[in-house]
Amino acid sequence: REREQLRLERMACVNQLAAGIAHEIRNPLTSIQGFIQLMARRADKPPRREHLEIIITEIGRIDKLISEFQMLARPLKEPVFEKVNICKLLNDIAVLMEGQLHSKSVALTLQLPEVGCYTYGDIAQLKQVFINLLKNAVEAVPHGGNITMAVGKYQGMMVVRVEDNGNGIPPEIIDKLGTPFFTTKETGTGLGLSVCYNIIQNHNGQIKVSSQIGKGSVFTVLLPLAEDECCMLPVNNEQQGFCV
Numbered sequence: 001r002e003r004e005q006l007r008l009e010r011m012a013c014v015n016q017l018a019a020g021i022a023h024e025i026r027n028p029l030t031s032i033q034g035f036i037q038l039m040a041r042r043a044d045k046p047p048r049r050e051h052l053e054i055i056i057t058e059i060g061r062i063d064k065l066i067s068e069f070q071m072l073a074r075p076l077k078e079p080v081f082e083k084v085n086i087c088k089l090l091n092d093i094a095v096l097m098e099g100q101l102h103s104k105s106v107a108l109t110l111q112l113p114e115v116g117c118y119t120y121g122d123i124a125q126l127k128q129v130f131i132n133l134l135k136n137a138v139e140a141v142p143h144g145g146n147i148t149m150a151v152g153k154y155q156g157m158m159v160v161r162v163e164d165n166g167n168g169i170p171p172e173i174i175d176k177l178g179t180p181f182f183t184t185k186e187t188g189t190g191l192g193l194s195v196c197y198n199i200i201q202n203h204n205g206q207i208k209v210s211s212q213i214g215k216g217s218v219f220t221v222l223l224p225l226a227e228d229e230c231c232m233l234p235v236n237n238e239q240q241g242f243c244v
């Protein structure tokens, strides 16, 4: 009985996601179709540059949606757990994001213990989590903003803080964070945080958010420390379902 209940819940969840992705893809598709039809009608004239640019942007949007959606589904696959030094991982991400940080003159400060800090996890998935959080921070701050990523230990857990001095999050939407497709951005997909919550849940961790409008936001990720043997066991996805 309980199994059946779980199966139904998961089906409802998958249906909801499928409806969401269909809706999100249909919008850009409709506009691409519109502009191509327009061009076909005026085949004697060269296509207008603005129209071509819209088509390229909209195709890019579909591409982004699909890759983020894939990331959302990926944690369902068996993660490959190994010992991960989060400090090294954050350093790698900082290098990876240099271009985006530079183009907005954002100062990124890393506060990392020199001895490193270890958890057991899937490197690729954990990278994705902190890339998504850092991207959101970059998008939230004004030109010349500040972002800090800090690693520490608290009550037997690893704590990673991603802090920004950006626009902040209204209290009434804090509960909606991590719901697939929830976005306040014009070109957002609303999938980044869903991916983060799923992955961190699979790693027996937690994500906490605190924010003040106009002052900034802090995303705190808690993960089991590698000294703790029990964190070597990934959570069973079968029991956990797909929802965030």
Ligand code: ADP
Pocket: 132, 136, 137, 140, 164, 166, 167, 168, 169, 177, 178, 182, 183, 184, 185, 187, 188, 189, 190, 191, 192, 193, 194, 217
């Ligand atoms: P997207 O970035 O595509 O909008 P996300 O799932 O990454 O999707 O984020 C969902 C929403 O959460 C964002 O649209 C934004 O409103 C809010 N958000 C997330 N991170 C931050 C942040 N650091 N500062 C302010 N708002 C944020």
Ligand code: MG
Pocket: 132, 135, 136, 192, 193
């Ligand atoms: Mg995002």
